[in-house]
Amino acid sequence: MLDGQSMIGKEISGCEILTKVAEGGMGAVFKARHKALNRIVCVKILSPALANDKKAVSLFLTEARAIAELDHPNIVNVYNVGKEQGYYFIVMSFVEGQTLSAMLKKERVLPIGRVLDLFEGVLKGLSVAHEKGIIHRDIKPSNILITPEGKPKIVDFGIAKKVDKEKGSTKTTELAGTAYFIAPEQALGKDIDTRADLYSIGASMYYVLTGHFPYNGKNTIDIIQKHINDPVPNPTKLRTDLPGWLALAIQKLMCKNPNERFQTAKEVYMHFNKMRAEEQLKVNTTHGRAVVNLGVESSLKIVSDNTPHKHEEKMGATDFYRSAIARQTQPAQKGANNTQMPSLDDLGNTPAEKLPKTPPPTAPTIELVPEKSVKTATIPASANTITAIRSAKKYAKTLLQLAVFLPLVLAFAAVVGNIFFTLGSICSTYVVEGNGVLSNIFAPLSAGQVAPNQILYTILAVIMLAGIFASSAIKAFAKSTAALLALAAASYLAGLFTPDIKFFDTSNISEYLFSAEYGLCYLVVSAAWAVSICFDFNRTIPEKILGAALVIFSLTLTYCATSLTLHPDMSALPTKLVFLGALLFGILAIYYLTAAEQGTIILPTICLLLSLGCCWVYNVSGLAHNGQTTLDTLVDVVPMPDATPWQMTSFQATNEALNITRPGAFKSIGSDALIFYQTPEERLEYLRKGIEENAGKFIEQDKVPFFVDLMLAYYLTGPSKASFKIWDLALSYPIDNFNRNAQNNNAYFFLVMLLFIMAGINCAGAILFKED
Amino acid sequence: MSTFDIEFAAVTDIGKIREKNEDNVLISADLGLGVVADGMGGHSAGEIASSIAVSVLAETIRKINTGALQIPDTFLPKLAPTERKILMAANLANAAIYSTAQSSEIYKMMGTTLTGVLFDKDCAIAVHVGDSRLYLLRDGKIIQITTDHSLAMEHVRRGLLSKADADKSKIQNVLTRAMGIKKNIEFDLLKFPIKEGDVMVLCSDGLYKGLTEEAIGKILSQDKDFPITKTCKHLVRKSNEKDGQDNISAVLIKILPAKKLTFGQRMRRFFRRGN
Incomplete structure (x- = not known):
């Protein structure tokens, strides 16, 4: 709205705007031609941002009018004030020439006499204004114009800036006055009077004579506070040819307490005149050896207190x-x-x-x-x-937490392991050799009779499980949950399959460290660790890398540990699918673990487990396939003379076959009865005989009992249950192997020990690397 | 989200003499956020600045929560997620005000203060710039959490002015930091644990010009059994009676006892925290 271009050519109060001369926070100054007088003038227009503040505007007008009344050669004349076309304006005389600060920059050093002459003019102008009760508020070298004839004129009476100072006024980030020349009382926000201008005169003289600001600082606030607080600097230190009386006068002008200053502008210039007359100071224009360092003097915009404002833009x-x-x-x-x-x-x-x-x-x-x-x-x-x-406190706290929680986790793990081991060894009575691991694990649950201490320990185990889950609410325990769960499972299996070994007997493990069976132990540990990382809500980058490595490591271990001499049949589509599935889920697990959004915990876990499962299934599929084909061949070759029971899918069919009544059928047929032979013994005997007669012709003699079992399952329960049995045996073959060897090599307790250590490490990790 | 139940209330009043209300307040229970912004600048620029401040702040937090906006990894990576969230939101709000201010002559020089609190688990994280304040009433004692970014307070900090003088000083309204004035500004980030029974007051300068810290604390303690909406109105009314020279805004936040979790929530939390 107030950009130079749109204003140029406009007519305000009979003045045609020519060019923009300057712009500040309060508005812009334009060079204009007064049409009636045909004279170049200066038009200052209040920023529209301030124009809506009624209070601001009224002050602007009041004070501008007051200045207009002043008619003094050392004050820029104001011709007109008002509002036109929505703009508040002041028309002033246009002064050719330059500001004192510009002059100082050009001439580097000003002779003392010249400076005194200039300031005498300034003080005279100021004196008149002060008599009318007008305070400039922003005396500084750039507000003193020097006409080509060398006469000073004060410009920019703190007109609009007064607005900021009024009580109850709006917030601002600007303070009236310029940091380098501001009077202490003004900087403190106290009531100010004409003597504040005198302070600024002193500071300006200091600057003009020495070329240095009286106070310098990192930022405006710093400079302002030095004006308030720091002792008045001695200008003679910077300019040695300065007469003593002048240095004293400047210091008196710059006193913190207004009462200690000169009281009026008139008093100042009278003093100057008196002293000059006394000393008959000779003006020596060549007296300019002092190095002049011209800083930049700008309007006091409060900048962020941490930034030296010169570097503000660069930062x-x-x-x-x-x-x-x-x-x-x-x-x-x-x-x-x-x-x-x-x-x-x-x-x-x-x-x-x-x-x-x-x-x-x-x-x-x-x-x-x-x-x-x-x-x-x-x-x-x-x-x-x-x-x-x-601070150091934090480390002490961490150490304390370690000292408390680490033993707690380990003790808890030991208790969990012990209870599950005991439960397992109680349940081991139900284990039938030759059954799959799955059947054996669930055998205790479906047992007809249970010992009382089995019930007790089952309850304890359930409590322990609940305890493990509950403990994950404690931050220090949170990352150990997976390890504890795996430890519980491993201890149970240890009890189930190696009940004769003492709990936690790890006497001879060092001999077997690199055996195939221990490979399974490493697999369990790395998989549990990978799962525990999967279950971390906000994974850090090292955790992600570790997680991915563990996934790959677990897959490799699974592949190695379950690899059998019977190779999978790669030509079959399901085998291919399973193989590809293992790869795909492995990659997905790594993806979800590393690249996906934070908070994904279930997906990587599922993918990891699926991937491991697929890999396992793929490896044992050769064995299962072999078993299935052999069974199929046997079934073809060893036919049962009569209808097999699983073919009689309903009682209706049974009734028809036997021509008996329904209740009779219930009596005579057990749910899995082979109806042609009334007692189970008879049934089994019949089948066994048939199978043994024929099976020996097709398979090796030592495998006959196994296939007799399978075929019995086939004829008694149907092909699907037989297949389940084959898969159960195939899938648990690596574990069966493991179980067999575990009787000697204590592999279970090696596994338990590893998990125990892992629980401890995870707990320590959770404490040491916790997010804060 | 917080482990506590938190109650929010907000009131803003134009005061006795102002023609416009340049303050803006925002409370959001689902974000766990309370904000006060006090705008400045001619025209209606102050209102605009403060409304941009609160809306961009809340909107950004919401977007980050829903995943619509990602905090760049390079953005203050050492801070906790919630701290980064609120700082990111505050920085975006500042950028929005700054660019609006640059876009037009009318908006030039507009700016706003901002004091906001975001709750996370058992912590409150406050972001602060300008002379709005955050008070905390705990165990019957009231303390000012934030430090005003005003020239007067700079003087107080350096011992150049007494706190009592500063409260009366004319330069109290000269801010050393505000949103929208610069492209990049520095925010104060304050984090403190919350306790059951805490009461927090976020207020614009209008409120504390009328009521001293002690007076605010007294009203809060007296009204402790009333609904906080009522207390909030009470505070603003009292301040308006005493002073009323400026817009008055207050946000009141009360920390209630931690809620009992349902089994489902407990399970969700368990899985969320991970093991």
């Missing part, structure tokens, strides 16, 4: 974040009051007192002491105190 996002992190991560070491403004410490002038250790966040016992709060050390602790404490 990229990364730097910002880094600095933010630095602040966030070290609050405990820093005091409560300086965490947000660390630059203060670096200045070294008022280092914050070392504060006592921050109080624990849960118990804020901060006293409300508004009066004393002036001192940095006693400001009521702000939230910084409450920020998380990351």
Whole structure:
């Protein structure tokens, strides 16, 4: 709206806008031609952003009118003020020439006499304004224009800027005044009077004479606070040819307490005149050896307190974040009051007192002491105190947690293992050699009679299982759950299949470390570990890598441990599918474990287990296939003379065959009865005889009993149950092997030991690498 | 989400003399978020800045929660997820205000304060810039959690001004940090554990100009058995009676006892935490 282009050519208050001269927060200044007078003027237009604030506008107009009344050669004349076309404007005389700061930049060093001449003019102008009760509020070299004739003119009376100062005014990020020249009382927000301008005159003179700002700092806040707090600098240190009286006068102008300053502008220039007359200071234009360092003087925009404002633009996002992190991560070491403004410490002038250790966040016992709060050390602790404490305390806490939880986990694991082992050894009475592992595991559950201590231990085991799940709610236990569950299972199997070995007898394990049976142990451990990583909600990158490696390792182990001499039939489609399935699920498991979104826990677990299962099935499929073909051949060759019972699918058929009544049929037929032979013994005897007669012709003699069993299952229960039996035996073949050898090599307890260690490691890991 | 049940209430009032309400408040129980923003700038720019601040903040958090928005891995990777979430949201809000401010002359110089609290498990995470405040009432004692980013408070921090003088000072409304003024600004991030029975007050400067810290604490303690909506209104009304020179906004947050979990929730939590 107020961009230069749209304004140019417009007519405001009889002035044609020509070009834009300058722009500031309050508005823009244009060069314009007054049509009636045919004279070049300056038009200042209030920013539309401020134009809607009624209070701001009324102040703008009041003060502008007051200045318009001033008619002084050292003050830029104001011709007209008002509102036109929605714009608030001031028409002022256009001054050719340059600002004092521009002049200083060009000429590097100004002779002292010249400076005094200029400031005498400025002070005279200021004196008139002060008499009318107008305070400039922003005296600085760039607000002093020097005409080509060398006359100073004060511009930019703090017109709109007064707005900010009024009580109850709106919030702003700008403060009236310029940081390098601001009076302490102005910087503190106290009521100011004309003497604040005198301070700024002193600071400006200091700058013009020495080429240095009286105070420099990292940022505006820092500079402002130096104006309030730091001793008045001595300009003679920077410019040695400065007469002593002038240095003293500048220091007097810059006194912190207005009462110690010169009281009026007039008093100042009278003093100057008097002293000059006394000294008859000779103006020596060649006196300019002092090095002039021209800083940039800009309107006081409060910038972020951590950034030196010169570098503000250069500081990229990364730097910002880094600095933010630095602040966030070290609050405990820093005091409560300086965490947000660390630059203060670096200045070294008022280092914050070392504060006592921050109080624990849960118990804020901060006293409300508004009066004393002036001192940095006693400001009521702000939230910084409450920020998380990351210090040595944390490590002590971690160690303590380790000392408490690690033994707890191990003890718990030992109890779980023991109970499940005992349960297993009680149940081992139901184990039938030659049955598959699946049948044997479930045999105790379907047993007709149970011993009382079996019930007791089953209850204990269930409680333990519940305990394992419940313990996962404790963070330290959370990652050990998979290991504990696997440990429970392994202990149960150990009891079931090797009941004669003492619990946790690991005496001779070192001999078998690289045997095929121990391969299964490694498989269980790595799979359990992989599952426990799958079940982590927020996996870190190392965890992801470890997880992927474990998946691959488990698959390889499964492949090796279950590999049999009978190779799978790759020409069959299901075998191919299973093989591809193993690969696919393995890859999916790795994908879900690593690349997928956080929070995916079920999918990688399922994929991993499916992949391991497929691999296992693939490897034993050769054995199962072989068994199935042999059975099929035998069934073909050894036919049963009469209808087999599984063909009689209903009682109806039975009734028809026997021509008996229904209740009679119930009496005479057991649900799995071979109806032609009334007693089970008779039935079995009949079948066995037939099978043994014929089977010997087709299979090796030592396998006959096995196939007699199978064929009995086939004839008594049907082909599907026979197939199940074949698969049960095939699938559990590696485990059967394992069980057989476990009687000697203590493989089960090696496995239990590994899981025990793993539970401990996972617990320690959960404590050491916990997210905070 | 928090393990506690949390009650939210918010009230904003134009005050006695202002023509517009430049404050904006937002509470969201499902996000576990309470925010106060106090806008500044001529025209209606202040309102716009503060409304962008609260809406972008809440919207970003919602998007991050639903997965519609991902926090870049490079964004403050050392902080906890929730801390990154709220900082990311605050930074986006700042960028949105800044770019709006740059887009038009009317909006130029607009800005806003922002004080928001996000709850996560048993912690409250506050993000803060400007002179709105977060108070915490715990065990009958009230403390100010946030530090004002005003020139007056900078002076107080350096011991140049007493807290009492600062409260009366004219430069109290000169902010050293605000949203929308710069492209990148620094937010204060404060994290503290919450306790059953805690009451938090988020307020714009209008509220504490009318009521001292002690007065706020007293009202909160007196009204402790009333519904917090009522207490919230009470606070704003009292402040308006005493001062009323500015817009007054307050968000009240009360931490109730941890809720009993159903079996399903317990199982879900178990699986979510992982083992």
